[in-house]
Amino acid sequence: MREQTVSAILPGRRPARTRDHQAPSDIAAMRTVTLQFDDNALLAQLVGDHDRHLLHLERGFGIRLSCRGNRVALNGSPDRVEIAQAALASLYQRLQGGGGELDSADLDAAIRMAAAHHTMPRPAAEGRPRMIHAPAPIPDTPRVPLAELPAIRTKRGAIAPRSAGQAAYMEMLAQTEMVFGIGPAGTGKTYLAVAQAVAMLQAGQVDRIVLSRPAVEAGERLGFLPGDLKEKIDPYLRPLYDALHDMMPGDQVVRRMGTGEIEVAPLAFMRGRTLAHSFVILDEAQNTTAAQMKMFLTRMGSGTRMVVTGDLSQVDLPSGVTSGLRDAVDTLEGLPGIGIMRFESHDVVRHPLVARIVDAYDQRAAAERDMSRSRARRENNGTAK
Secondary structure, eight states: OEEEEEEEOOTTOOOTTOOSOOOHHHHHTOEEEEEEOSOHHHHHHHHOGGGHHHHHHHHHHTSEEEEETTEEEEEEOHHHHHHHHHHHHHHHHHHHTTOOOOOHHHHHHHHHHHHHTSOOOOOOSTTSOOOSSOOOOOTTOOOOOGGGOOOEEETTEEEOOSSHHHHHHHHHHHHOSEEEEEOOTTSOHHHHHHHHHHHHHHTTSOSEEEEEOOOOOSSOOOOOOOSSHHHHHHHHHHHHHHHHHHHSOHHHHHHHHHHTSEEEOOGGGOTTOOBOSEEEEEOSGGGSBHHHHHHHHTTBOTTOEEEEEEOTTOOOSOTTOOBHHHHHHHHHTTOTTEEEEEOOGGGOOSOHHHHHHHHHHHHHHHHHHHHHHHHHHHHHHTOOO
């Protein structure tokens, strides 16, 4: 891929076929860049059927994209064009590396990652082009080139980050012995932890993977579950199994479980054990008590990595019981050797609606807290009716 031409739109001239309303000052700053691609087959995959991938990127970056022959022209404000160039380059490099066909999730990931590695002012007026899921860069996170971002490599292929938060989390998983991943659903907390565990097992860096999860019913009474211990706990561990099967062939998962290299350990049965040379994952940790969490964390032995994941907004414990995850984070934050990654709604890599749903619930919770504090102040002042 080569940058072919760069030209600025002169003041007062409106670019052709511009979909979004632009203020005169924006038009004066418009820029056009033409990229030339060497492989037409890969370019066809990049732009998608009927240019649908280009349309998706247009909406995400708020610029104009058009393809003629083996060239793609980008037209928009200079900062947005620069970000879109980086996204197109990363997607093309992925295709060159045999990363498979692109889908909308890959495009959204490219938009998020490109925006996180470049500075782009947010539009002040309604109706201007807006970035979809384009968070500001994480403070103190080095802006490495997109092609050099961390990746978790398993025998099924490399797993790359799909948000700036995921990139920081993956570096933490690779370098830190105990990691807490906290945040809303869909941010990849558990999936990436399982990927790191599988990568280290296949590389011989650990001898086994231990999966654990508290068996707490999420608002439903499931009643008596038939079968042996594994069959009783399996429904609670299904997300972990799903992630394992994404990383390894199914027959290998079954074989390794049979030999004990992959172990399902109910949290209640962890007491008294010392887990050495293992990669241990505690999922849904928000549903542990403080005593359970302390017991789990102190199982760590020589050569062991531990990852604790959970969402503090979805605690299913009885009213009045403190979440062990919240208690552990408050107690352990800042200790050497412990990493804590807090994901936000812009790190959600599921359907875009999931991020909006998370934001809506967070805003309502914040409003309720404000109303509660305001009511308490009025009562203390004697002004409440």
